[in-house]
Structure formats: C-alpha cells, structure tokens
Amino acid sequence: MHRFDHYLVFILLALGGGLLIGLMSPSGEWYASLAKPWFTPPNWLFGPAWTILYFLIGIAGARTFEHSRNSPLMVVWVAQLVLNFAWSPAFFGLQRPALGLVIIIALLVMILAFIGLSWRRDRLASALFIPYGLWVAYATALNAAVVAMN
Template sequence: MFWILFCIFLAACLGAGATGGLFPPGPWYRSLTKPWFTPPDWVFPVTWMVLYVCMATAGARVAQLDGNGVAMAFWALQIALNGLWTPVFFGLQNIRVGLFVVLGLWVAVALGMGAMWQIDPVSGLLFAPYLLWVTIASALNAAVWRLNPQAVRAGRPSA
C-alpha cells in the first residue's frame, strides 16, 4: 500500500513541478536584478527532485496512519500553493503576489511539518529540507521584490 500512495503523492508533486515547464523563467526573469545568494540554475531541478521524493514519502507514510486529517489537509494546501507560485511569479510576472504565495506556502509547510511530526516524526523530519528551501525561496522572492522596484510598480520590468 505504501508504494501506491507514494506514487500518488509523487504524481501530485510532479504535477506541481510541471508548472515550471509551462512557465519557465525566460528573459523576463534574467532581466531582473537578483541577490548575491541566488543559487545557480542547475540547483533548482536537482533540489526539487530530492524534495519531491521527501514530500511524497512523508505524505505516503502519514496517509496510512490514524488521525492524519490535519496533516493531510496541510499536505494538500502546500502542494496547491507550491503549484501556484510559478504561474504567479513567472507566468503573470507578479513579484508581489508571488511573495504572498510563497509566504503562504512557508506557513503551510511549517504547520504541515508540525502536524506530521505529531503523527510520525520521520515524516515531519522529511519536510525539514523543504521548509529550508521554501525559506530560501521566500528570501529570494523578497530580495527580487526589493531590488526591482520598477518591476513591482509596473507588474513587469521595463525591458
């Protein structure tokens, strides 16, 4: 049963991740001023694949346990917000709303991690790298907002 659940959760993660292919960064993002701590491009797909496996494993473990309602609700919320950020930030090129989405994602991941920890500490720990990555993503989004006031005012950079 675990492996069936794992595949379902992994499919949800990959579905959220597919928005990156639908809304790639492109010239708009390259034209923005980015902070010094922006990771190189190759880091993103590698990190996300590792995180998706951790997220799917945590979800599959908790889904099999009694009293998992709150944890599963937060799992669903975080994957929805995860899938929403890319279309908002890269598709709509809206840095400000992207920041609100990623901050909501951070809260959902943190609360989900806590809810999972109460049921299965291993699953809670599996969300720790995700929370760290979303913390970095939030800081990146906030820094891009701060460093590109022209893009924030216009909703798009003047290219």
C-alpha cells in the same frame, strides 16, 4: 490499493505536478532581466533541488495519507502542494513577484504547520519536510529580495 501504490501515487503527484508547473511557467528572459540578490543560486541548481524535495514531499504525503487520511494534517499537506504549484505561475507566468511573495509566505506557513502537526504522529514525515522548509525559507528571502530590488 497497496502501500507501495500510495507512495507511487504521491511521489508522482508531487514530482509530476512540479515538473508540469515548471514546464508551463519557465523563467525565461523576463526573469533573466531582473535584478537579483548576491545569494541567488545558479539556475542549474533548481532542477535537482526540486526533484529531491518533491520526492520527499511525496513520501511525506503517502505516510500522512496512510496514517491520517481524514485529518487536518492531510488538509495541510494538500494546501502546501496547492500553494507550491501556484507560486511559479504567479511569479514567472504572471510576472508578479509580489504575488509570488504572498504565496510563498503562505507556503512556508503551511510547511511549518505540517512539521509541527506531524511531529508527534509521524516524526519521519515531519523530518522529510525540514529540508523543504529550509529551501522555501531561502526561496522566500530570494523572492523578497527580487521584490525589493525591482
């Protein structure tokens, strides 16, 4: 497989998986009825934000695969993607914000682990996860607030 193919596969995996999970777990009326904190962003922001983040996640995954495919770092990358894809079905699909909070905290830990572990090996892959980590930290605060308010 060529280098371009790795990037294409990883970007499509992250972006396509995120899109599929989003379509399978819409927020719907239940989410609209929840009390939410004052710092909840408008709904239109989530699609563009996640599109950009999934693109960055895919690039970081391809770079990690090329340089460290059989390493603990690749395991961390896969773990964060599994947790990422598990959050929407837990929060929206099962309508369990507390379960979502457990998952998103674990996701944030995996993101931070990826940033830390990849910093010396591949600073670009590490840096690509920084916006992701910031967004998920923000989303963790939102999730925690929803749990506390409902």
